[in-house]
Amino acid sequence: MRIAIDAMGGDHAPKEIIEGVELSRDENPDVIYDLFGLTDEIKKYLKNDQNIEITQADEVIEMGEEPVRAIRKKKQSSLVLAAQSVKDGKNDAFFSAGNTGAILAAGLFVVGRIKEIDRPALTTTLPIVTPKEGMSDKFVMLDVGANADSKALNLYQFAFMGKYYATNVLKIDNPRIGLLNNGTEADKGDMLHKEVHELLAANKDINFIGNVEARELLNGAADVVVTDGFTGNAALKGIEGTALSTLNLIKSSIMDGGMKSKMGALMLKDVFKSIASKMDYSKYGGAMFLGLKAPVIKAHGASKQETVKNTLAQIKTIIDSKMITEMVDYVDSHKAELDAIKESVKKG
Incomplete structure (x- = not known):
């Protein structure tokens, strides 16, 4: 290698x-x-x-x-x-x-x-704070920055690829696919998100669970979160910034809280280390252009x-x-389906 x-x-x-x-x-x-x-x-x-x-x-x-x-x-x-x-x-x-x-x-x-893939998607892995029994402790989000402007076809293809990434790299069986939106109802969002929701809901080859909200991402709302690059990048930076700010707030509160707070922090030292480790994005590596x-x-x-x-x-x-090789084969075997989706999107 x-x-x-x-x-x-x-x-x-x-x-x-x-x-x-x-x-x-x-x-x-x-x-x-x-x-x-x-x-x-x-x-x-x-x-x-x-x-x-x-x-x-x-x-x-x-x-x-x-x-x-x-x-x-x-x-x-x-x-x-x-x-x-x-x-x-x-x-x-x-x-x-x-x-x-x-x-x-x-x-x-x-x-x-x-x-058959029109645009690559920047794909990252993030932690699930409190995974339920039998659930993965990580989820995939794409696109997080490769495409500021995306079309419905692009997001459909992102879901297609995200499923393969979650299955082959994270080893998640039948991963739950969610569309990042401003509400969980099927009719939420702008015209782009409504169109993407309709396309994904019609695909029986993926386990589409509908819209997911940003506030639920770290709670395991989905195994694969599909979004456009502009929204995904903003959400990712929001997650990273909130995690760092929260840890800094806890630290400053302890330092300003006097001896009682410092003694309590010392007793919870291992707990704080565990939280910091779970929220440390550097553990999860880089982002892949899928x-x-x-x-x-x-x-x-x-x-x-x-x-x-x-x-x-x-x-x-x-x-x-061997995910890339297998995904190429998978995409090739679904060429007719992808071409049909492309034509339907073109016709509006």
Whole structure:
């Protein structure tokens, strides 16, 4: 197994990327890590080159660059060369914590999308705070940022792919598919969401449970939450921000509450650690651009070594599951259905 890594992508690259790679390598001796970037910079932080290869890349795509222009202009960048190595079959997956738009553009124009899937969806895994017995402790949400403007057909395809991700990576049998909306009633939302609801409800191949509200996501409202990229990204950042703010509020309240509060906090230390661990999004790795011909995974730009390590573990699971190959076959076997949906949407 081989993973192509953009060593120069991210706010803390290449140091934290390389340290995360070494942590992953120590746990997975059967994986080869191909680091793309400025060789001298990479070697500066690399302690042990076992199972690690370095591919020189003379250019770096910065976080603020216009995505499509950047990948077309900087063909010798670490991001583009890493993606190209997957396209050429040298590596099995591509990972970066860099410019999200550039990673998406490289995924589309270099790696390529699955036929019959119009747009890839940025797919993330989030925790369920209090899972019921027999329920998974995680759920999948897509799209969380790849497509700000989406059509009904796109969201229908997201549900199609999300089911496969939940089944093959999270190992959830017959995952419950929910549509993120501003109410649970079938007639809620704008015209887009009403149309998507109708399309999903008519598909007997998926376990569609209807609309779900943002406030119920962490309570296990669904195993797969389908949404457009604008709404999904806003919801994701809201969840992350609320979790961090709540933990900071508890901490400041304890510090300002005097000796009695501090003694109580000391007694609940293990409880607070458990809560912080469950709400730590870095544990769940990166977000995958689902709908491409190979695994392309994006980690948060501010990722540190632990997040990088966890994301690489996630990539290994994805490769081991052969999910992409199976999904391509599944999509191909449902070509007639997908084409019919596409035609019905076009006709309005």
